[in-house]
Amino acid sequence: MSGSLYAQAPAGPASQMRLRIPGNPDNQRPEAVFEFDRIRPGHFDELQQAVSGLGGAIRARDIPSARKHYADVERLYPDDPVLLGQLKSYLLLYEGMQLYFGEGKPAEAIRVFERLDALGPSFTDHLRPWGMASLQLGDSYSAVKHLQAYVDRGGSSRGFAGALGQVYHGRNRDDLAIRFLREQLQYSPGDPGARALLSRIESEQTIKGNYTGRESEHFRVEFDGAVNLAAAYQLLQIMEQAWREVGRLLDHTPRQKISIILFTGGSYRQLAAKGFAPDWSGGFWDGQKIRVPSEKAASIDAATRNTLYHEYVHALIHDRAGTGYSRIPRWLHEGLAQLAEPDNSTWKWNNYRPPAGWIPPSIAMLGTIGWNFLGPEAAAQLYLQSFSLVKYMTTAYPRRNILALIDAFAAGAELDAAFRQVYGIDSVEMHNRWWRTIGGAEGLKGRAN
Numbered sequence: 001m002s003g004s005l006y007a008q009a010p011a012g013p014a015s016q017m018r019l020r021i022p023g024n025p026d027n028q029r030p031e032a033v034f035e036f037d038r039i040r041p042g043h044f045d046e047l048q049q050a051v052s053g054l055g056g057a058i059r060a061r062d063i064p065s066a067r068k069h070y071a072d073v074e075r076l077y078p079d080d081p082v083l084l085g086q087l088k089s090y091l092l093l094y095e096g097m098q099l100y101f102g103e104g105k106p107a108e109a110i111r112v113f114e115r116l117d118a119l120g121p122s123f124t125d126h127l128r129p130w131g132m133a134s135l136q137l138g139d140s141y142s143a144v145k146h147l148q149a150y151v152d153r154g155g156s157s158r159g160f161a162g163a164l165g166q167v168y169h170g171r172n173r174d175d176l177a178i179r180f181l182r183e184q185l186q187y188s189p190g191d192p193g194a195r196a197l198l199s200r201i202e203s204e205q206t207i208k209g210n211y212t213g214r215e216s217e218h219f220r221v222e223f224d225g226a227v228n229l230a231a232a233y234q235l236l237q238i239m240e241q242a243w244r245e246v247g248r249l250l251d252h253t254p255r256q257k258i259s260i261i262l263f264t265g266g267s268y269r270q271l272a273a274k275g276f277a278p279d280w281s282g283g284f285w286d287g288q289k290i291r292v293p294s295e296k297a298a299s300i301d302a303a304t305r306n307t308l309y310h311e312y313v314h315a316l317i318h319d320r321a322g323t324g325y326s327r328i329p330r331w332l333h334e335g336l337a338q339l340a341e342p343d344n345s346t347w348k349w350n351n352y353r354p355p356a357g358w359i360p361p362s363i364a365m366l367g368t369i370g371w372n373f374l375g376p377e378a379a380a381q382l383y384l385q386s387f388s389l390v391k392y393m394t395t396a397y398p399r400r401n402i403l404a405l406i407d408a409f410a411a412g413a414e415l416d417a418a419f420r421q422v423y424g425i426d427s428v429e430m431h432n433r434w435w436r437t438i439g440g441a442e443g444l445k446g447r448a449n
Contacts, residue, residue, distance in 0.1 A: 047076050054087070061102065063095045085119055092116035093126050106133035110142075124153045132160055138322030140167045140256065158187050162194040170288035172213070172220065172259055174201050200271075200286070207267045218243045218254070223262040234300045235262060235308065242312045246340050250313070251403055252320045258312065260290040268293035280376040283307040285314040287325075306341040313337035317406060324410025329367035332406065334383055335390025360385050360435070363427040364415055392434045397423065 050072035057066035070091050074084055092112055100109035113130040131147030134140075147164055151157050157164065162184035169177035181198040184191055211222045216236040223232040239260065247253045263271070268291065271277065277284045282303065283292035290311040294304055317333045318325045361369065366386065371379055393402055401422050408418040416426040423430060 058094050089119050089121040100129045106136045109133050221260045224264045242309050254319045263293045283311050285311045309341050310337040313340045321410035327409045331366040331386040335386035338387040363431050
């Protein structure tokens with residue numbers, strides 16, 4: 001019967017019941033219709049009640065009740081694997097959807113979708129939330145696998161096209177990155193992140209021209225093969241060494257290969273001139289790739305080596321923090337990045353002394369300043385202070401504490417709550433203790449800026 005959860009055919013040997021499960025509210029999938037053949041004598045009323053309860057519970061998103069009604073159907077028809085498999089598939093679909101969209105539990109939702117996938121369902125509705133949950137957890141391999149399968153089978157990329165474009169860019173599939181970023185801009189023309197990344201990819205393609213690639217165990221480099229072949233191989237050796245050394249520093253190794261673009265001559269400056277990096281920068285990590293200039297085509301000089309280590313720290317913190325990366329204060333990852341540079345022991349700021357009469361900003365203020373909009377001298381002071389502060393925090397306290405601080409920020413802890421959780425003091429007290437060790441005469445008071 002139209003609009004009803006079930007419809008009964010005339011009684012008799014071939015009696016049937018049609019079960020309608022409402023469509024997926026998140027992608028407007030049509031309702032599912034099942035037919036029950038060979039209903040056993042005396043079981044019709046019980047089955048009708050169980051089916052009605054199952055469909056009603058799913059419609060109300062009451063998963064515990066839906067499980068109970070499914071158990072009733074299973075008790076009545078234990079030897080009908082096709083019927084039970086279909087019903088179980090839809091029950092698990094809605095259970096996973098509820099966990100991901102309704103309760104914000106991506107890891108639990110993925111476990112449900114894995115159970116569903118093992119049943120070999122006839123639909124693909126679970127692939128979309130499965131891929132999106134994987135993105136949320138930072139598992140780009142699983143995200144691409146399931147989202148691309150969903151799109152390939154006719155699904156819409158609305159809701160994840162921009163994220164998929166970013167992942168493909170990191171995997172050096174800029175053809176697919178451009179496709180999905182353009183789709184994202186069709187869905188959301190005002191998306192600044194998608195527009196900026198698309199512009200950068202298209203600009204890089206013009207600048208790179210006929211760049212080629214080489215790979216090592218953990219890295220991939222793109223470079224101008226005509227002049228930079230030797231430098232590219234040297235770069236891969238340096239990065240494998242960084243993989244070991246920085247991995248020990250941060251107690252973490254990346255889950256997939258990291259890509260580096262080695263720009264020759266003035267091509268990096270062309271990119272910076274388009275606004276993709278400060279003109280004073282020696283390299284940058286954009287969340288997907290490391291980009292560095294090489295002024296010497298035949299080899300990697302000491303400054304570029306430092307930059308490679310520095311930017312790799314950003315990549316590793318990004319991988320460690322996952323979706324919480326944006327919560328890590330700039331001073332913390334810039335300080336760690338400088339600490340990891342192989343030649344930092346020779347820097348003039350290894351024994352940092354601020355200019356006469358200058359009061360360094362508080363830790364709270366360091367986290368709110370727009371570094372990229374500063375001139376080179378002002379930016380240098382922030383880098384110097386961050387390096388000195390992080391060096392103090394990793395020598396006066398166990399190094400594992402600063403890793404715990406990263407994890408606390410990534411999990412959503414506010415500034416002082418994170419400091420109290422890890423160090424037992426707030427950020428003002430940490431600032432004052434550091435300031436006194438470098439000869440500061442007077443510390444901050446209260447929540448000073």
